[in-house]
Amino acid sequence: MIVLAPEHVPAFPPVPPSREAAGGSAFSRSGKWGDRLFHGAALSFSAGILLLTGGIGASLWRNSALSRHAFGWEFLIGRVWDPVAGQFGALPFLYGTLLTSALALLIAVPLGVGAAIFLSELAPRRISDVMSFLIELLAAVPSVIYGLLGIFVLVPLVRRFLEPVLGKTLGFLPLFSGPPYGVGFLSAGLILAIMVIPFIITVTREVMLSTPKLLREAAMALGATRWEVATTVALPFARSGIAGAIFLALARALGETMAVTMVIGNTPVVSASLFSPGYTMAAVLANEFTEASDPLYLHALVEIGLVLFGATLVVNALAQLLVWSVKNRGGRR
Amino acid sequence: MTLIAFDSGRYRRRKLFGRLAFASTALCAAGVLSALFFILGYLWVHGISSINWDFLTKLPKPVGETGGGMANALVGSAELLGLAGLFGLPTGVFAGIYLSEYGHNRFGTIVRYTTDILNGVPSIVIGIFAYTLFVLPMRRFTALAGGAALGAMMIPIAVRTTEEFMNLVPTSVREAAYALGIPRWKTVVFIVIPTALRGIVTGIMLDFARVAGETAPLLFTAFGNRYWSRGILEPTSSLPVMITHTPFPPMRTGTARPGRRAWFF
Numbered sequence: 001m002i003v004l005a006p007e008h009v010p011a012f013p014p015v016p017p018s019r020e021a022a023g024g025s026a027f028s029r030s031g032k033w034g035d036r037l038f039h040g041a042a043l044s045f046s047a048g049i050l051l052l053t054g055g056i057g058a059s060l061w062r063n064s065a066l067s068r069h070a071f072g073w074e075f076l077i078g079r080v081w082d083p084v085a086g087q088f089g090a091l092p093f094l095y096g097t098l099l100t101s102a103l104a105l106l107i108a109v110p111l112g113v114g115a116a117i118f119l120s121e122l123a124p125r126r127i128s129d130v131m132s133f134l135i136e137l138l139a140a141v142p143s144v145i146y147g148l149l150g151i152f153v154l155v156p157l158v159r160r161f162l163e164p165v166l167g168k169t170l171g172f173l174p175l176f177s178g179p180p181y182g183v184g185f186l187s188a189g190l191i192l193a194i195m196v197i198p199f200i201i202t203v204t205r206e207v208m209l210s211t212p213k214l215l216r217e218a219a220m221a222l223g224a225t226r227w228e229v230a231t232t233v234a235l236p237f238a239r240s241g242i243a244g245a246i247f248l249a250l251a252r253a254l255g256e257t258m259a260v261t262m263v264i265g266n267t268p269v270v271s272a273s274l275f276s277p278g279y280t281m282a283a284v285l286a287n288e289f290t291e292a293s294d295p296l297y298l299h300a301l302v303e304i305g306l307v308l309f310g311a312t313l314v315v316n317a318l319a320q321l322l323v324w325s326v327k328n329r330g331g332r333r
Numbered sequence: 334m335t336l337i338a339f340d341s342g343r344y345r346r347r348k349l350f351g352r353l354a355f356a357s358t359a360l361c362a363a364g365v366l367s368a369l370f371f372i373l374g375y376l377w378v379h380g381i382s383s384i385n386w387d388f389l390t391k392l393p394k395p396v397g398e399t400g401g402g403m404a405n406a407l408v409g410s411a412e413l414l415g416l417a418g419l420f421g422l423p424t425g426v427f428a429g430i431y432l433s434e435y436g437h438n439r440f441g442t443i444v445r446y447t448t449d450i451l452n453g454v455p456s457i458v459i460g461i462f463a464y465t466l467f468v469l470p471m472r473r474f475t476a477l478a479g480g481a482a483l484g485a486m487m488i489p490i491a492v493r494t495t496e497e498f499m500n501l502v503p504t505s506v507r508e509a510a511y512a513l514g515i516p517r518w519k520t521v522v523f524i525v526i527p528t529a530l531r532g533i534v535t536g537i538m539l540d541f542a543r544v545a546g547e548t549a550p551l552l553f554t555a556f557g558n559r560y561w562s563r564g565i566l567e568p569t570s571s572l573p574v575m576i577t578h579t580p581f582p583p584m585r586t587g588t589a590r591p592g593r594r595a596w597f598f
Contacts, residue, residue: 038518042431045424046444049492052424052485053451056462063465114361122355123362131366138369140539141376142546149372194372197365223344227351248453255455257549282457282549289464289553305461309454316453320446 057309064303066296075303081268083288088300090307092268096185096278097308100260101253103189103274104196109246111193112200119201120208121230132202139198147262150191155182155263158190163275178273183265186274191259196249203248207241208234240322247319251312257282281308409476413555414541416480417487422537424484425491429533432492433499434521452489459485460550468554479555483544490543494536498529 067075071088078089119128159182170176211234219229235242265277266287281304292298428448432441459482467478502525510520526533 032516034516034518038521039435042427042435045427046431046436046440048424049428049444049451049488050447052488053447053454056454056459056485059462059465060458063461063469111361111365114358115365118355118358118362122359134373135366135369138373140542140546141372142548144546144548145376149375153375194368198369201365225348225351227354228347231354251453255453255457257455257457282455285457285461286549286552289461302461302465305458309458312453312455312458313450316450319453320449 060302060306060309064299064306066299067303068299070296071300075300076307079270081284083292083297086294086296088296090281090300090304092270093279093281093284093304094307095270096188096264096280097254097282097311099185099274099278100188100192100264100280101250103185104192104253105246105250107189107193108197108200108249112197113204113242115197116201116204116208117230117235120205121226121234128205132205135198135201139202143195143256143258144262146191146195147259150187150259150263154191155187158182158187162186167275174272175274178271178275180275181265181277183263184275184277185264185271188260188264188278188280189274191263192253192256195256195259196253199249199252200242200245203245204238204242207238207245211237240325244319244322247315247322251315251319254315255282255308255312257286261286281305409555410545412476413479413483413551414545416476417483417544418541420481420484421487421540422484422491425488425540426495426533426537428488429492429495430499430521430526432496434517434525436496448489448492451485452493455549456482456486456547457549457552460552460554463550463554474553474555476555479551482550482554483547486544486547486550487540490540491537494540495529495533498532498536499525501532502528 067088071078075088075090076094077091078087079091080087080089081092082088119131123131159180163180163182163186166176167178167180208230215233215237216229219233224232260280261283264280264283266279266283267277268279268284269276271278285301285305285308289298289301292301428444432445435441436444463478463482463485467481468474471478506524506528507520510524511517515524
């Protein structure tokens with residue numbers, strides 16, 4: 001039986017009062033003007049949000065003009081980042097951002113979805129609820145703290161154990177070659193994975209739990225094992241929700257600044273090795289923005305911000321569409 | 334018949350496969366959860382031990398000396414959060430009211446979508462925006478710019494929680510008010526909002542908790558300051574930035590925050 005908790009009953013849009021109710025009574029004068037004023041205020045603040053978001057894009061665009069004119073599209077493929085010589089190419093940062101985010105998702109998605117399957121399908125409901133509450137708590141830990149943990153716990157572990165072992169066993173691949181520094185793409189990817197996993201687990205668990213009981217029971221009645229119910233009924237039902245969660249996690253990984261800055265080593269190189277120190281777009285902004293003395297340097301940095309803004313915009317838009325498509329399937333919980 | 338079919342080797346194989354697969358998901362869960370709990374425990378243990386009176390009331394010592402506190406950063410963080418609330422909350426709450434009470438049209442959908450987009454903009458990008466808006470024209474780092482950046486980050490969550498909790502107020506309550514001839518704005522301000530107030534306030538507290546930990550947008554707006562800030566037009570220190578800039582005893586300063594956060598929760 002499906003029991004609807006009160007908060008799951010869909011809220012109906014409020015019915016606007018008819019003209020008689022709002023304006024035709026003895027209160028008409030004050031009510032009408034008050035209504036207009038209130039509506040206007042609420043409307044203008046909403047418009048303010050549109051303005052703000054547009055303003056962010058516009059100001060990034062305007063303040064990167066110098067660099068856009070000087071380098072054009074070359075900016076995105078240039079490998080040299082030399083503020084002294086006035087030579088700016090953003091490829092190392094783009095590469096670092098994409099590589100660390102990809103690495104993070106590669107680690108976080110299988111682990112996160114696996115853990116969510118366990119929490120939603122196998123674990124008793126009460127334990128699963130407590131766990132996911134604690135996991136949500138972790139999502140609220142500020143990123144500087146993750147960065148500190150990265151420096152003091154993760155980087156030494158990676159340098160002493162993970163990288164030597166990987167280098168010995170898989171060292172013939174360019175991916176795992178080179179000296180173990182500790183700081184670098186691998187550590188950044190790991191810390192990002194740790195930061196986005198709570199996200200993936202909580203959303204995936206939620207969507208899988210919202211699978212209608214009827215569907216599960218029908219599959220059971222056809223003789224499916226519990227695992228088959230999980231993979232052939234619940235997972236497909238939750239598919240687009242999970243995809244949305246992954247996109248949101250990706251957006252967070254792309255824009256994550258402090259934790260990555262603290263463990264990636266901050267060296268603008270394009271290297272195939274995961275052990276090599278690198279740099280990301282967000283990290284270079286955090287490190288060099290206050291030092292940018294001449295206008296071209298500043299504009300080049302703002303252009304990196306613009307690229308980052310554009311990337312997260314696209315990823316977020318996709319994520320929202322996916323999440324919305326799930327929500328709009330109706331209040332079937 | 335069916336019983337025999339279920340006892341067949343094929344079914345047993347399927348069941349076994351399911352068990353193994355579930356065991357592997359359990360391993361995933363165990364791995365992830367133990368890592369996460371290690372983090373929580375680590376922060377808890379190190380955080381509590383480094384909180385003392387000096388830490389809360391003294392200025393940081395010069396580089397190389399031990400001891401000292403981060404009182405200026407505590408005050409600075411409070412100042413920045415106050416400014417952020419001033420910038421972000423009116424916009425967020427009013428927009429939330431709009432979406433819940435008037436926003437069931439195309440404009441409302443656009444606002445909702447934009448809010449979600451704004452929620453996903455990296456904090457450092459918002460920092461750049463505040464930099465171009467305040468720091469460049471004024472030619473100095475100010476608490477004002479930092480507050481504005483944090484305020485912009487607070488808006489999306491304030492909007493969504495306000496809208497959600499106001500939507501939970503039953504339509505019949507509104508209709509009852511209309512039936513008494515109460516104008517719509519009075520219904521919203523005196524009836525709907527008080528009903529939803531607890532939820533909205535909780536959402537706003539969480540919102541504050543979220544931006545309190547933000548570092549990236551403050552690096553080049555409020556910048557940081559080793560001494561007491563002299564007003565909102567001066568560089569101002571804050572806890573997260575302080576953690577980033579403290580060169581050696583960051584363990585002490587850094588991990589005290591989660592303790593404070595835990596209390597907050």
